[in-house]
Structure formats: structure tokens, C-alpha cells
Amino acid sequence: MTSPAGDRRERLVALLVAGVAVVLLVSSVTWFAGDRTVVGVAQVFLGAVLAAVAAFLYRRARHR
Template structure:
């Protein structure tokens, strides 16, 4: 008795998550260049997690 799935909304959320992950990934060298390596590593880890989550969400939205 769940709510019906909205594939378009799921795709938009997946693309948003992928976009945020891409921005974090592409901007992480800034932290390494300024000597804040710990922040850069944390941003890279978060970017990879968001990109993985976004890819799974996108695949799920296309499957349903």
C-alpha cells in the first residue's frame, strides 16, 4: 500500500545528487592546493559517496 513511484522525480533527485558529487569532486583540488589536505580528502570521500549514491538512484529510477 505504498505510494506510487514517480520516475521523473526520482531521476531529478538522482541527477541532483550526481551534480553535487561532481562539483565536490572537481573543486577538491582547491583544498589540496591551499594546504588543507584533510578537508580535501574528506571532500573526495563525500564526492565518491554521492556519485555512487546518485548512480544507484539513477539506475533504480530507470528500472521502475
């Protein structure tokens, strides 16, 4: 069993990862506009993976 401070830290890490995912997803539009489609697709893929990781971490921290 983890302490309340540990649970809070895990939630904060999950929110940080979610924030990075949002920035990647929102800023990927600039790559598509600049005809750098491959970079845009890679950034969208990485953003989606990080969003999934953030959701997993946040759910895990809440259920402890």
C-alpha cells in the first residue's frame, strides 16, 4: 500500500505525461501545414501513445 503522497506523485506524473501528449498532438498541425507529413504522423502517433500511457498511469494511481 502506498502513502497518500505517493499516490499524489503518481497522479502528477500521469498529468505531466498527458500534458506532453496534448502539446504533441496540438503542435503536429504545424508539421502537416509545412508539408512534413511524415513528421506530423510520427508526432501524432507518439502523442497517442503518451496519452494512452497517461491514462493507464492515472487509472492505476486512482485505484490504489
